[in-house]
Amino acid sequence: MSDGAPDAAFLNGQATRDAWLVDRGLHFGDGVFETISCRAGRPRFLKLHLERLMHGCRRLSLGAIDESGLRACIMQLAAEAGTCIVKVIVTRGHAVARGYAFTGDERPTQIVLRYPTSEAPAQNPLCVGISSMRLGENPLLAGLKHLNRLEQVLAQKQRQEQQLDELLMLSSSGKLVSGTMSNVFLVKDGRVLTPSLDMCGVAGIMRRVVLREAARAGMPCEERVLDHEDLQSATELFLSSSRLGVVSVADLEGHALRATDITRKIQQLIAPLLAGAVDE
Amino acid sequence: MSDGAPDAAFLNGQATRDAWLVDRGLHFGDGVFETISCRAGRPRFLKLHLERLMHGCRRLSLGAIDESGLRACIMQLAAEAGTCIVKVIVTRGHAVARGYAFTGDERPTQIVLRYPTSEAPAQNPLCVGISSMRLGENPLLAGLKHLNRLEQVLAQKQRQEQQLDELLMLSSSGKLVSGTMSNVFLVKDGRVLTPSLDMCGVAGIMRRVVLREAARAGMPCEERVLDHEDLQSATELFLSSSRLGVVSVADLEGHALRATDITRKIQQLIAPLLAGAVDE
Numbered sequence: 001m002s003d004g005a006p007d008a009a010f011l012n013g014q015a016t017r018d019a020w021l022v023d024r025g026l027h028f029g030d031g032v033f034e035t036i037s038c039r040a041g042r043p044r045f046l047k048l049h050l051e052r053l054m055h056g057c058r059r060l061s062l063g064a065i066d067e068s069g070l071r072a073c074i075m076q077l078a079a080e081a082g083t084c085i086v087k088v089i090v091t092r093g094h095a096v097a098r099g100y101a102f103t104g105d106e107r108p109t110q111i112v113l114r115y116p117t118s119e120a121p122a123q124n125p126l127c128v129g130i131s132s133m134r135l136g137e138n139p140l141l142a143g144l145k146h147l148n149r150l151e152q153v154l155a156q157k158q159r160q161e162q163q164l165d166e167l168l169m170l171s172s173s174g175k176l177v178s179g180t181m182s183n184v185f186l187v188k189d190g191r192v193l194t195p196s197l198d199m200c201g202v203a204g205i206m207r208r209v210v211l212r213e214a215a216r217a218g219m220p221c222e223e224r225v226l227d228h229e230d231l232q233s234a235t236e237l238f239l240s241s242s243r244l245g246v247v248s249v250a251d252l253e254g255h256a257l258r259a260t261d262i263t264r265k266i267q268q269l270i271a272p273l274l275a276g277a278v279d280e
Numbered sequence: 281m282s283d284g285a286p287d288a289a290f291l292n293g294q295a296t297r298d299a300w301l302v303d304r305g306l307h308f309g310d311g312v313f314e315t316i317s318c319r320a321g322r323p324r325f326l327k328l329h330l331e332r333l334m335h336g337c338r339r340l341s342l343g344a345i346d347e348s349g350l351r352a353c354i355m356q357l358a359a360e361a362g363t364c365i366v367k368v369i370v371t372r373g374h375a376v377a378r379g380y381a382f383t384g385d386e387r388p389t390q391i392v393l394r395y396p397t398s399e400a401p402a403q404n405p406l407c408v409g410i411s412s413m414r415l416g417e418n419p420l421l422a423g424l425k426h427l428n429r430l431e432q433v434l435a436q437k438q439r440q441e442q443q444l445d446e447l448l449m450l451s452s453s454g455k456l457v458s459g460t461m462s463n464v465f466l467v468k469d470g471r472v473l474t475p476s477l478d479m480c481g482v483a484g485i486m487r488r489v490v491l492r493e494a495a496r497a498g499m500p501c502e503e504r505v506l507d508h509e510d511l512q513s514a515t516e517l518f519l520s521s522s523r524l525g526v527v528s529v530a531d532l533e534g535h536a537l538r539a540t541d542i543t544r545k546i547q548q549l550i551a552p553l554l555a556g557a558v559d560e
Contacts, residue, residue: 004395004396005395006367006393006395007361007394007395007396008357008393008394009391009392009393009394010353010390010391010392011389011390011391012390013346013352013390018300020298020300021391021393022393023306024433025306026303026306026369026427027369027427027429028309028427028428028429028430028432028433029308029309029427029428029429029430030429030430030433033307060430060433060434061437066293069293072293073293077288077290080288081287087286089307098365098367098395099436099461100429100432100433100435100436100460101433101436101437101440102433102436102437109291109292110290110291110292111289111290111301112289112290113286113288113289113301113302114286114287114288114289115284115285115286115287115378116284116287133418133420134417135416135418136415136416136417136418136421136452137414137416137417137452138413138414138415138416138431138452140413140431140434141416141430141434146430147306147307147308147309147430148308148309148428148429148430149307149308149309149310149380150308150310150340150421150426150427150428151418152308153304153308153310153380153381153382154340154420154421155380156379156380156381156382157381157382159381172416172417172452172453172479173452173453180380181379181380199452200416
């Protein structure tokens with residue numbers, strides 16, 4: 001089913017020769033992305049973001065990426081702004097052949113976008129629900145921040161309708177996975193637990209930082225297969241994201257929760273990393 | 281997390297103001313598509329393709345679509361070429377806000393592409409395997425021809441490596457779904473069966489035509505939840521796609537199968553529709 005390039009195209013009713021119309025990122029969500037929080041002109045956790053990006057490109061067998069070129073663009077956009085968000089998108093590039101199959105001759109499209117943001121977002125404890133939509137399971141895509149995000153788009157719509165700060169999501173087989181735009185941690189019997197992401201979900205950078213800093217501080221903290229029951233028996237809950245850092249959950253489906261020493265200890269551990277915009 | 285539009289961008293290392301870089305089709309695969317086979321200057325099953333496209337747009341709550349404008353573009357591109365494939369992509373459009381959530385103020389991006397094709401593809405019986413990759417389940421997305429197609433991209437890679445014509449796919453819970461780029465039918469006890477698509481898979485136009493024509497001809501034919509065992513006990517198998525029509529499977533994982541009267545009857549039923557390029 002490989003029939004080469006299109007010989008004619010319309011965009012919103014107008015004839016066009018725009019080359020981006022054949023990008024496999026658009027056609028299939030065939031690529032990965034990163035959302036990097038920048039403070040004081042420096043991209044936070046840049047090394048970790050680029051590491052995950054390159055890992056994703058390898059997992060999807062994308063072609064050669066100009067990593068140093070990408071880093072330079074990110075650094076320049078961050079330096080020119082005080083506080084901002086830099087989003088990186090890497091797709092497999094323009095289709096060489098029609099259809100799902102790739103040939104290996106595609107050259108990746110590398111996009112870097114800067115979004116102005118006023119200042120650090122509020123860190124108030126969150127009101128959280130559980131989405132009625134479950135996430136599809138696929139170990140080959142699990143953990144990747146790939147461009148197939150319709151599940152998150154639909155879950156966000158549900159979150160808005162319910163006027164909640166975030167919705168937690170279970171997988172189709174009933175395992176706890178994450179929030180729609182965050183990772184989740186729960187505290188149970190004095191241990192910090194976060195869902196394994198072998199079947200679905202995005203392995204967040206802040207999640208990784210939390211796991212690492214907790215381990216360094218000697219706090220019991222681990223990835224584990226968790227379900228709805230674990231969630232209900234948790235004594236505290238917190239969410240992590242590159243944008244928000246670590247934020248405690250005050251209310252889960254109408255049940256009040258409160259941050260104890262453990263969540264606060266985690267927040268204290270990562271606070272210098274968030275504030276200092278360490279280039280790591 | 282809505283921070284508006286980007287204020288700077290790089291595309292492959294070059295500063296740019298290209299507007300398409302904020303399209304939600306690219307960022308999230310937030311949209312749907314159709315692949316329409318055109319013969320003798322006419323798009324085959326255009327009415328059914330547009331019906332499915334509009335249904336997908338409604339299911340994803342995309343904004344207003346200019347359906348008659350789309351139809352005109354498709355008709356024009358098909359008329360100018362003899363045999364071709366016209367692909368339609370409709371995305372939610374440029375992002376109004378950053379992040380997964382949509383505001384409802386987005387205006388859909390409507391793309392129509394024409395791919396030249398030489399003539400009708402070969403109709404030789406196919407050698408087919410079963411993919412080791414399973415499809416994630418999500419009833420909210422099931423049946424839609426949406427732009428989140430990384431599973432198909434990866435499955436096609438596997439198909440190429442195995443040098444097979446097609447791979448059949450099971451869902452994460454072990455149900456038979458479809459091929460990577462086709463729908464599947466099996467014949468068992470004289471009945472024609474095709475997998476229900478309530479949990480995943482694409483509800484193909486040719487699949488719909490086969491079900492309709494079989495029903496009209498009084499042949500026992502139904503959608504049903506099917507698994508690997510049903511596949512193994514099938515006496516014959518055939519695949520359907522807009523491009524290929526109905527093609528019988530000659531070999532499933534090394535086991536020879538042959539088309540009997542039933543597959544041939546189905547092929548005879550749809551042959552006039554395929555040849556005549558009926559505008560339906």
